[in-house]
Amino acid sequence: MRIDVVTIFPEFFDVLDISLLGKARRTGILEVVPHNLRDFTHDRHRTVDDTPYGGGAGMVMKPEPWGEALDEVLPEHPDARPVVIFPSPAGTVFTQAMARELAGRDHLVFGCGRYEGIDQRVFDHAATRAEVRLVSIGDYVLNGGEVAVMAMIEAIGRLIPGVVGNPESLVEESHEDGLLEYPSYTKPASWRGLDVPPVLMSGNHKAVDTWRREQQLERTRRVRPDLLPPA
Ligand code: 6GU
Numbered sequence: 015m016r017i018d019v020v021t022i023f024p025e026f027f028d029v030l031d032i033s034l035l036g037k038a039r040r041t042g043i044l045e046v047v048p049h050n051l052r053d054f055t056h057d058r059h060r061t062v063d064d065t066p067y068g069g070g071a072g073m074v075m076k077p078e079p080w081g082e083a084l085d086e087v088l089p090e091h092p093d094a095r096p097v098v099i100f101p102s103p104a105g106t107v108f109t110q111a112m113a114r115e116l117a118g119r120d121h122l123v124f125g126c127g128r129y130e131g132i133d134q135r136v137f138d139h140a141a142t143r144a145e146v147r148l149v150s151i152g153d154y155v156l157n158g159g160e161v162a163v164m165a166m167i168e169a170i171g172r173l174i175p176g177v178v179g180n181p182e183s184l185v186e187e188s189h190e191d192g193l194l195e196y197p198s199y200t201k202p203a204s205w206r207g208l209d210v211p212p213v214l215m216s217g218n219h220k221a222v223d224t225w226r227r228e229q230q231l232e233r234t235r236r237v238r239p240d241l242l243p244p245a
Contacts, residue, residue, distance in 0.1 A: 015119065015174055016045045018087040019163060020080070021126040022062060024048035026160040035168060038177040046167065054082035063129050072130030080125065080136040087123050088143055098123045098144040099166070100137065101159030105148030108166055110189040117173035126159035192241060193234045196226040
């Protein structure tokens with residue numbers, strides 16, 4: 015998969031060289047290419063923002079550098095409509111289901127906004143050439159989209175076949191079956207007066223599965239009842 019990221023802070027994405035995603039980048043399974051939005055400006059100060067029409071606080075990102083940057087990263091004759099994702103607290107909420115869907119694509123483009131936002135015409139124009147989505151990673155506000163895009167790239171990247179060594183480990187985790195994951199234990203069997211639940215050491219696989227399922231349901235009911243179906 016190829017991922018292009020347009021940002022005024024390309025160095026944010028240097029940390030993607032670390033760990034599993036770094037390995038995936040080195041082996042060529044995943045190609046992440048950051049682009050500096052300021053490289054698409056033509057003035058001495060490399061200006062990417064200006065005051066909002068209609069007044070108000072803050073600055074708005076200018077359309078021209080965004081237009082040129084997207085011209086560069088979007089293919090001229092795509093096989094399929096490319097997906098362009100703009101991280102925004104005003105977007106639809108990013109989920110595991112969305113990560114899975116996006117992990118099946120060959121090419122993704124992320125456009126990181128800063129300041130009070132991006133001129134609306136950037137979205138409207140991109141929509142003539144690509145499937146444009148505004149996506150939020152949760153109900154809180156970040157200074158810009160970079161950290162949100164890092165989170166999305168990690169969630170999507172680890173679902174690409176070959177990125178996570180043991181694909182089994184992807185199945186039994188929170189959100190994959192709509193529930194939170196069960197608690198895990200390893201050796202020693204007793205530690206600081208706290209014992210591992212005996213069922214896990216019983217050797218009874220059916221009893222272990224039942225216990226884990228109960229734990230998932232109990233934990234989900236307790237901390238995330240919104241994830242459970244009504245009734
Ligand atoms: Cl995607 N961007 C920004 N700037 N803030 C956010 C967000 C995204 N998701 C939650 N807060």
